[in-house]
Each structure stands twice: as structure tokens, then as C-alpha cells.
Amino acid sequence: MPWFKRADKGIQTPTDQKKETPDGLWYKCPNCKTVTSMAEHRKNLSTCVQCDHHDRIGSKEYFAILFDDNDFTELDANLTSGDPLNFVDTKAYPQRIASTQKATGLKDAVRSAYGKINGQSITIACMDFAFIGGSMGSVVGEKIARAIDHARKTRTPFLMISKSGGARMMEAGFSLMQMAKTSAKLALLSEEKLPYISLLTDPTTGGVTASYAMLGDFNISEPGALIGFAGPRVIKETIGKDLPKGFQSAEFVLEHGFLDFIVDRKQLKNKLSELLSMVLLQEDITTAPKVKKVSKAS
Ligand SMILES: [Zn+2]
Numbered sequence: 236m237p238w239f240k241r242a243d244k245g246i247q248t249p250t251d252q253k254k255e256t257p258d259g260l261w262y263k264c265p266n267c268k269t270v271t272s273m274a275e276h277r278k279n280l281s282t283c284v285q286c287d288h289h290d291r292i293g294s295k296e297y298f299a300i301l302f303d304d305n306d307f308t309e310l311d312a313n314l315t316s317g318d319p320l321n322f323v324d325t326k327a328y329p330q331r332i333a334s335t336q337k338a339t340g341l342k343d344a345v346r347s348a349y350g351k352i353n354g355q356s357i358t359i360a361c362m363d364f365a366f367i368g369g370s371m372g373s374v375v376g377e378k379i380a381r382a383i384d385h386a387r388k389t390r391t392p393f394l395m396i397s398k399s400g401g402a403r404m405m406e407a408g409f410s411l412m413q414m415a416k417t418s419a420k421l422a423l424l425s426e427e428k429l430p431y432i433s434l435l436t437d438p439t440t441g442g443v444t445a446s447y448a449m450l451g452d453f454n455i456s457e458p459g460a461l462i463g464f465a466g467p468r469v470i471k472e473t474i475g476k477d478l479p480k481g482f483q484s485a486e487f488v489l490e491h492g493f494l495d496f497i498v499d500r501k502q503l504k505n506k507l508s509e510l511l512s513m514v515l516l517q518e519d520i521t522t523a524p525k526v527k528k529v530s531k532a533s
Pocket residue numbers: 264265266267268269283284285286287288
């Protein structure tokens with residue numbers, strides 16, 4: 236026998252009179268459907284308390300997690316994209332940039348900064364998926380190149396946090412050039428014996444995977460992240476075969492030798508500084524290296 240019985244049948248409430256839970260108070264895990272308060276979810280660094288599903292977060296959150304006391308200095312904060320190709324799809328590219336900037340509060344799909352991580356100086360560039368799918372255009376490439384230059388100038392390790400759908404179509408060839416540019420800068424970083432850690436987060440695909448994301452001295456990832464070059468559908472159609480289970484997940488990629496390790500976001504900061512202290516112990520990087528000078532043929 237129920238406590239309450241609905242006497243009248245077919246009671247209808249107009250939508251505007253329905254009492255809704257205010258948005259943003261609760262978080263429902265897309266993986267295990269566990270519901271937690273948003274405050275609890277944030278405290279857990281946007282990972283599920285039940286199944287450890289890692290939610291996508293942006294540069295603001297990663298900087299807060301990694302930099303000591305969230306204290307950092309941003310580099311090239313006001314660099315924004317031009318429209319070299321006069322590109323128009325459903326709207327003109329400059330309009331798309333302006334509306335995305337307004338919606339996200341970001342200038343482009345990457346932010347770079349320097350500060351300290353457990354007392355160790357570091358330069359970090361972190362991509363934002365919210366900005367046109369974390370697409371790599373000329374601003375992304377230029378900011379990463381400049382961040383690497385900053386790491387070289389200040390002799391600090393460089394951390395790249397990738398999260399991208401690939402190259403930005405609206406800049407076509409200009410986007411693809413960024414792959415070569417960032418790779419060349421990373422080669423200089425390597426020549427000067429400065430450590431480069433690449434953290435691949437969900438998702439890291441396309442031209443980003445094919446350039447700086449896979450060039451780390453250490454390539455690491457968060458659990459469950461999608462990592463690949465082309466999407467599963469394209470590959471399936473190309474090879475005409477079903478893809479193995481777990482294909483393109485961080486765990487699959489680790490098993491096949493493309494990653495060094497997977498790290499839980501809650502251990503990320505300590506694991507990174509542990510790794511850096513081990514690498515830096517080997518060599519005092521704060522002093523200039525003995526780079527072989529190429530002497531001109533006389
Ligand atoms: Zn969950």
C-alpha cells in the first residue's frame with residue numbers, strides 16, 4: 236500500500252511551472268552513472284568518485300592542479316588568429332573565432348605559462364578542447380613554439396598537455412606547418428638537453444599526435460584517453476576489418492609501446508615532479524650545456 240495515492244489521473248504540469256534542479260549542482264558520471272555533487276566532483280579533480288572516469292578539463296584546471304598555489308605567469312596571453320584564407324563554412328572564420336572567444340573566455344586553443352611545480356621551475360603549454368575542438372592552428376603552433384623558446388631561455392623543463400581533434404581546417408596549410416615548426420623547436424630543446432614531457436589527454440588525435448604530442452622524452456597519458464591519428468571509422472573503412480577491443484584507448488596504446496606510463500590525475504602533480512627530479516638529478520640543467528658548435532668549413 237503506497238503512502239501517497241494520486242487521486243486524479245492525467246495531471247499535467249506546464250513546463251514553465253516544473254521545478255528543476257538548478258544546473259551545475261550535480262554531476263552524473265557518463266560512464267557509471269553515479270551522481271555526486273559538483274563540489275565533490277571538483278574536489279576529486281573532475282574524476283568520478285566511483286569508477287575513476289576522467290572528465291575533460293581545460294588549461295585553467297590543469298594550471299590550478301599543477302602550479303604551486305595556482306601561481307603562474309602566462310605567456311603570449313593575447314595572441315589571436317588572423318584569417319589568412321578568408322575562410323567561410325557555416326560562418327566566416329573571424330566570426331567563429333569571436334563567438335568562441337566570447338563563449339569560452341579563451342583567446343585560442345592553447346595557453347602557456349611558467350611557474351613552479353613542487354618547487355621546481357617549469358614551462359607548461361596546455362590545450363583547451365572547448366576552443367574549436369582544441370584544433371591546432373597558427374596561434375596554437377606559435378604559442379607552443381614560443382613556450383619552448385621560453386623553456387630554452389630560462390633552462391626549465393617543458394610540459395605539453397595535448398587535447399585536440401587535430402589540425403584546424405579553417406587555416407588549412409597554415410595549420411599543417413605548425414607540425415614542422417613545433418617539432419623543430421622541440422629538436423632544439425632536446426639538443427640543449429632540456430627534458431620534454433608530453434601528457435596526452437582525452438582526446439589527442441590528428442596532426443597533434445603526428446607531431447609534438449608523440450615527441451616527448453616521456454609520453455604519458457591519463458587513463459581512458461582516446462589517442463590516435465585518424466578516427467576509428469576511417470581506419471575501419473580503409474582496412475576493411477573490425478578493430479580490436481579498446482582500440483585507441485590510452486591502455487591499448489601503452490600496451491603497444493607508444494606510451495611510457497598512464498597516470499591518474501590525482502597523482503599527476505607528484506608523479507611529474509618525481510619524474511623531473513629523477514631526470515634533473517642526472518644533470519644540472521640550470522647551467523648551459525656543451526652543445527657542439529658546428530664550425531664553418533674554412
Ligand atoms: Zn563513474
